[in-house]
Amino acid sequence: MSALTDLTLAEAARLLAAKKVSATELTQAHVDAIEALASLNAFIVTTPERALADAKRADGRIAAGEAGPLEGIPLAIKDLFCTAGIQTTAASRILGGFVPPYESTVSANLWRDGAVCLGKTNLDEFAMGSSNTTSAYGNVVNPWKRRGDNRDLVPGGSSGGSAAAVAARLCLGATATDTGGSIRQPAAFTGTVGIKPTYGRCSRWGIVAFASSLDQAGPMARTVEDCAILLRSMAGHDPKDSTSADIAVPDFAAALGHGVKGLRIGVPKEYRLEGLSPEIAALWEQGIAWLKEAGCTIHEIGLPHAKYALPAYYIVAPAEASSNLARYDGVRFGLRVPGDSLDAQYEATRGEGFGAEVRRRIMIGTYVLSAGYYDAYYLKAQKVRALIARDFDVAWESVDAILTPATPNAAFAIGENQDDPVTMYLNDIFTVTANLAGLPGIAVPAGLDASGLPLGLQVIGRAFDEETVFRVGRAIEQAAGFTAMPQLRAGA
Amino acid sequence: MTYTLEGTTGTWEVVVGLEVHAQVISQSKLFSGAATAFGAEPNTQVSFVDAAFPGMLPVINGECVAQAVRTGLGLNAQINLESRFDRKNYFYADLPAGYQISQYQHPIVGTGVVTIDLADGTTKEIGITRLHLEQDAGKSLHDQHPTKSYIDLNRAGVALMEIVSEPDIRSPEEAGAYLTKLRQILRYLGTCDGNMEEGSMRADVNVSVRKAGEAYRTRCEVKNVNSIRFVMQAVEAEARRQIAVWEEGGEVAQETRLFDSARGTTRSMRSKEHAHDYRYFPDPDLLPLVLDAGWVESLKAKLPELPDAKAARFMRDYGLPAYDARVLVAEQATADFYEAVAIGRDAKLAANWMMGDFFAALNRTGRTIADSPVSAANLGKLIDLIADATINGRIAKEVFEAMVETGDDPTAIVDAKGLRQVTDTGAIDAAVAEVLARNADKVAEYRSGKDKLFGFFVGQVMKAMAGKGNPALVNDVLRKQLG
Numbered sequence: 001m002s003a004l005t006d007l008t009l010a011e012a013a014r015l016l017a018a019k020k021v022s023a024t025e026l027t028q029a030h031v032d033a034i035e036a037l038a039s040l041n042a043f044i045v046t047t048p049e050r051a052l053a054d055a056k057r058a059d060g061r062i063a064a065g066e067a068g069p070l071e072g073i074p075l076a077i078k079d080l081f082c083t084a085g086i087q088t089t090a091a092s093r094i095l096g097g098f099v100p101p102y103e104s105t106v107s108a109n110l111w112r113d114g115a116v117c118l119g120k121t122n123l124d125e126f127a128m129g130s131s132n133t134t135s136a137y138g139n140v141v142n143p144w145k146r147r148g149d150n151r152d153l154v155p156g157g158s159s160g161g162s163a164a165a166v167a168a169r170l171c172l173g174a175t176a177t178d179t180g181g182s183i184r185q186p187a188a189f190t191g192t193v194g195i196k197p198t199y200g201r202c203s204r205w206g207i208v209a210f211a212s213s214l215d216q217a218g219p220m221a222r223t224v225e226d227c228a229i230l231l232r233s234m235a236g237h238d239p240k241d242s243t244s245a246d247i248a249v250p251d252f253a254a255a256l257g258h259g260v261k262g263l264r265i266g267v268p269k270e271y272r273l274e275g276l277s278p279e280i281a282a283l284w285e286q287g288i289a290w291l292k293e294a295g296c297t298i299h300e301i302g303l304p305h306a307k308y309a310l311p312a313y314y315i316v317a318p319a320e321a322s323s324n325l326a327r328y329d330g331v332r333f334g335l336r337v338p339g340d341s342l343d344a345q346y347e348a349t350r351g352e353g354f355g356a357e358v359r360r361r362i363m364i365g366t367y368v369l370s371a372g373y374y375d376a377y378y379l380k381a382q383k384v385r386a387l388i389a390r391d392f393d394v395a396w397e398s399v400d401a402i403l404t405p406a407t408p409n410a411a412f413a414i415g416e417n418q419d420d421p422v423t424m425y426l427n428d429i430f431t432v433t434a435n436l437a438g439l440p441g442i443a444v445p446a447g448l449d450a451s452g453l454p455l456g457l458q459v460i461g462r463a464f465d466e467e468t469v470f471r472v473g474r475a476i477e478q479a480a481g482f483t484a485m486p487q488l489r490a491g492a
Numbered sequence: 493m494t495y496t497l498e499g500t501t502g503t504w505e506v507v508v509g510l511e512v513h514a515q516v517i518s519q520s521k522l523f524s525g526a527a528t529a530f531g532a533e534p535n536t537q538v539s540f541v542d543a544a545f546p547g548m549l550p551v552i553n554g555e556c557v558a559q560a561v562r563t564g565l566g567l568n569a570q571i572n573l574e575s576r577f578d579r580k581n582y583f584y585a586d587l588p589a590g591y592q593i594s595q596y597q598h599p600i601v602g603t604g605v606v607t608i609d610l611a612d613g614t615t616k617e618i619g620i621t622r623l624h625l626e627q628d629a630g631k632s633l634h635d636q637h638p639t640k641s642y643i644d645l646n647r648a649g650v651a652l653m654e655i656v657s658e659p660d661i662r663s664p665e666e667a668g669a670y671l672t673k674l675r676q677i678l679r680y681l682g683t684c685d686g687n688m689e690e691g692s693m694r695a696d697v698n699v700s701v702r703k704a705g706e707a708y709r710t711r712c713e714v715k716n717v718n719s720i721r722f723v724m725q726a727v728e729a730e731a732r733r734q735i736a737v738w739e740e741g742g743e744v745a746q747e748t749r750l751f752d753s754a755r756g757t758t759r760s761m762r763s764k765e766h767a768h769d770y771r772y773f774p775d776p777d778l779l780p781l782v783l784d785a786g787w788v789e790s791l792k793a794k795l796p797e798l799p800d801a802k803a804a805r806f807m808r809d810y811g812l813p814a815y816d817a818r819v820l821v822a823e824q825a826t827a828d829f830y831e832a833v834a835i836g837r838d839a840k841l842a843a844n845w846m847m848g849d850f851f852a853a854l855n856r857t858g859r860t861i862a863d864s865p866v867s868a869a870n871l872g873k874l875i876d877l878i879a880d881a882t883i884n885g886r887i888a889k890e891v892f893e894a895m896v897e898t899g900d901d902p903t904a905i906v907d908a909k910g911l912r913q914v915t916d917t918g919a920i921d922a923a924v925a926e927v928l929a930r931n932a933d934k935v936a937e938y939r940s941g942k943d944k945l946f947g948f949f950v951g952q953v954m955k956a957m958a959g960k961g962n963p964a965l966v967n968d969v970l971r972k973q974l975g
Contacts, residue, residue, distance in 0.1 A: 081547075088546070098546070101540075204549065205549050207547050209547065209777075212776035240551060242550070242551055242552065243776075243778075323771070326589065326591060327544040327546070327588060332543055332545075333546075342584075346583055369772075369773055371771075374771075374773070
């Protein structure tokens with residue numbers, strides 16, 4: 001059993017195609033693993049019957065020679081993607097009992113290509129958080145432990161359930177979403193690979209919205225190649241999402257073979273933050289050295305407005321969220337807490353339905369959009385955003401990709417960083433710029449910290465040039481030879 | 493002629509601007525594929541987008557955009573090739589998303605102008621500030637349950653055009669004339685049916701008063717007035733109220749009011765919500781709306797002839813007076829009907845028939861142009877029968893009534909009833925001779941200078957001929973015989 005759950009997605013696909021493994025046994029191994037490691041709380045809903053039915057159908061199609069590119073591959077879906085007939089909660093009480101009658105475009109694309117649905121993974125409520133502790137369904141436990149310390153660590157967030165499930169070998173890959181770092185930070189915290197594609201690459205239709213101008217779906221898996229395979233299925237133009245790009249989806253995995261020789265890699269000097277941990281700084285230097293050895297040239301670049309990215313992000317994202325979450329009012333779906341008047345019903349429903357972090361961001365967002373503050377906050381933040389995008393445009397004149405740390409630190413313990421929201425928000429410091437500029441960014445595991453926890457490097461690329469991002473990510477992956485495994489995993 | 497109101501402190505001028513919400517004629521809603529037909533069972537025309545389900549996204553309906561552009565062109569307005577959609581945030585049970593998608597800072601249509609026609613025959617230009625596209629909300633039904641409100645989302649998401657005028661209107665009459673002309677233009681364009689009873693056109697009326705030469709004083713907005721007559725009444729009622737407030741030494745507070753049509757007064761809207769801060773911001777689910785100049789040109793090329801242009805053409809081509817032209821172009825169908833009657837005939841005679849007996853018959857029978865019992869072809873034939881002297885004007889009225897009754901061809905009616913006019917001079921000679929013989933005393937009076945009696949003789953002769961005598965010939969013969 002451990003052998004099947006340890007396979008990469010690409011290996012499993014080859015074995016399935018060669019009929020050396022059946023989708024049913026592969027799926028059963030993952031269903032068993034999910035059950036065995038339920039203590040991770042990685043899933044809000046598991047769908048073993050659906051998974052085995054999907055697998056049976058996949059075996060039939062493989063036998064008939066009609067297999068899709070993901071035929072029989074067991075995947076987990078972040079519970080922010082609406083799944084027809086399967087409860088979708090966004091990890092919020094306010095969506096309690098909500099079963100969508102429709103399927104998100106991204107998940108529908110995966111089922112179209114033959115993937116098997118294992119269930120819905122846990123997340124920070126409405127994808128707001130960096131620790132997965134804001135979920136109404138309880139926190140997710142990181143499969144990794146500090147050496148000699150049995151305390152539970154956070155898997156990162158908001159896609160913590162997907163990250164933990166991938167790391168613990170509960171699935172071969174998972175969908176995730178990234179608004180300010182929600183794919184890349186948990187990937188870094190769990191020693192997995194996650195890519196936030198270019199804004200517009202994947203349809204947002206059917207994904208519960210957090211901040212519409214920043215939200216983007218992407219895959220998490222254990223290798224760069226696996227992410228490349230998954231993204232090809234997830235991506236594509238969708239007329240139902242006006243912001244989805246009508247641009248052809250390349251064969252990302254095929255690009256991996258092109259290597260990185262001659263690529264110009266930018267290293268932004270502004271990212272050498274004051275107080276950057278020596279471990280992270282060393283990892284970054286290591287990454288630079290690896291890419292140099294692989295034939296890249298290294299160039300120091302300036303992203304002069306990057307230092308304003310985090311505050312700008314924490315204005316734009318809550319502003320959009322405060323509006324996007326207005327629909328959860330108890331009138332048409334989800335939780336309703338009755339009141340004597342319409343206003344009383346709103347207050348009771350939203351007061352009980354939303355957790356503290358969501359309420360905080362709705363209040364921040366409402367404030368920054370309100371009369372008299374709009375210009376000082378929202379408008380200013382949009383200007384900063386435009387300047388950040390311009391910084392990158394300038395950078396692309398001299399480099400092909402940018403290398404940065406993925407996070408300022410490794411996974412922290414549950415309960416740490418809880419006192420001050422700003423400390424928590426700092427987790428996004430290296431990732432938010434890519435969201436604000438709409439650029440693709442990948443997090444790849446590159447080493448371990450002194451306590452044995454994984455650390456990741458981030459590669460940012462040009463808009464719609466995920467191919468280069470994957471190539472550089474693959475070069476880091478190969479050079480790092482990251483083989484460490486989490487303590488809590490299937491078969492361990 | 494300036495409209496003013498007399499107060500105790502002197503003469504007041506009224507300043508009015510109108511915001512008209514016009515429901516766009518389209519098969520589906522502004523951002524969803526749900527149908528827009530009026531009168532369907534509640535909540536049967538609602539998509540998941542309209543109901544703001546999680547993860548649903550708006551996609552702009554190109555036909556609604558085209559309709560807004562056509563309307564802008566019809567209002568002689570600037571078409572903005574780039575516009576933007578914003579979210580207007582507020583909570584209400586019939587607003588599913590908690591925001592209305594509207595155009596706040598960058599509307600699709602900019603400044604334009606509408607020429608209104610006033611009763612004294614003059615015209616006036618009313619400026620258009622802007623036209624923007626927005627979603628309608630659903631409907632709250634408060635009378636279906638003792639404690640709860642019911643929500644019908646059929647209307648939620650239907651496209652509206654908000655057409656904002658400059659504060660150029662100075663009287664109830666001008667307000668009425670503006671709405672009348674605006675509705676005419678929308679109907680000609682086919683962009684809004686202008687049906688105020690069904691709510692597909694509603695007006696918010698901004699009213700203030702001032703003394704001559706003053707700057708604008710504080711205005712109040714009278715919301716959702718749903719007929720032209722009520723708008724005119726609301727202007728006067730609100731103006732009188734404000735004058736009273738000012739003259740009593742008070743201060744008019746800027747507020748939203750409602751028009752109570754039963755009492756003919758306005759009253760402050762007891763806001764079911766609190767002071768709104770709509771927190772407008774660009775809708776991140778939608779890209780800026782960018783129009784191709786060539787596409788706008790192609791819509792312009794296909795615009796129908798609008799009422800003002802049509803009236804000018806009727807005056808020029810058919811020699812109609814302004815009043816006639818205006819009446820005949822009020823509705824596209826009337827204008828088309830008129831042209832079908834008038835072309836190749838005496839256009840003024842055709843206009844007289846339309847505006848006289850024809851409209852009267854429609855009124856009397858409760859019919860419209862569309863289901864008129866008298867077709868344009870038949871009314872044309874009737875005029876032909878007059879022109880070629882088959883019947884005279886008096887008989888024509890009788891034939892017309894028969895046409896209203898039966899819908900028959902006038903020629904057939906004339907033949908069936910034997911109404912052809914008599915042009916045989918022998919018969920007329922005989923009838924005249926008989927009338928003169930019977931009225932020898934009147935003949936003597938006439939000959940001694942009482943010219944007015946000529947009309948009497950004409951009447952007698954026509955009567956003797958059962959109305960069928962050719963009037964010109966009867967006149968000729970009478971003159972000859974009376975010497």
